[in-house]
Amino acid sequence: MAIKIHGYYTDYETENYSYTDSNGQTKTGSRTKEVEVTDFKFTIDLSNYIIPYGKLHIIPNKKYPNIDIMGFLKEYIENKNLLKEIEMRKMAIWDYDSLTKAISSVIRQQGYNNNLCINYPIRNYIKSFKDQLRSDFQINISPRDWF
Template structure:
């Protein structure tokens, strides 16, 4: 069923959790998957009855997430609207400037999976569980000095004379790898959606304690030094060209 050409997972156990390095490998294991913006999911029988096959499924699909940085400068504007015999205040959000930068290329290709008590034991627990609505989820995260980066961008905006609100967010996709039961009952619950929601709530069992931690190939301060000039070009103190969003 499975023929791994090389071993790519090494474990170092701590007293509380196991940290496992996991990367994609060549394999002859065959299974069907569904790709979504959130990631990859599968209910193929091939990965639901063998912990080694399930391990390979996570191996194959544990690629880095897609991550952007979205910087917005914005402010609130107040107006009044007649409501009956009185006026009520209306507040709208205006985007003064916005820039989106792709950070995906800075994410290292290998990740460390955090599991308790261990990665293999967690997979075996899922395989051995008889719940008919079970699923096991690997969630991807990217470790970086986000707070430091926000402060650096805010300081840059202030030096440029921008005095209003600043937000820095990190839209991401390809964040989860999910294996779902191949039992017919569980499939019917997923197929009929909200109709079966109460049943799903009562019977579904989630194995959702797996976390895949990726790191960046550069520090936040180094990245900011390299990209501050580009970011500065988008910062404006002119509110006349703002975009009303709410």
């Protein structure tokens, strides 16, 4: 898990070009396009703060509204479908909103007024299509203490 912080703004560039019209005359033209300009972009690794053991649970859905993990696994084992699969989503549980506000506030206090994007990508993220299983991993430091 990491924090990615990206400060940027949109600029406009004009491109000049030449073309030949239907009469064989060479003409010039120009077009303007938007360009994203990065002021800063960095990543801070948070992997060392994640407790290595997650808590596994079922995500309720229409097919499994009140089933426990053992019941879910038993049904999976007994299912005769040769293409069956179990899908799991790994989630790092943390107060992302508070940390995002704190990081944004400090950057803004430095006078930065352009666009700011703060996100939390997770490496080795197991994407679930049906969201049947989820494993929650706790982070062993509060956002406030980390910040």
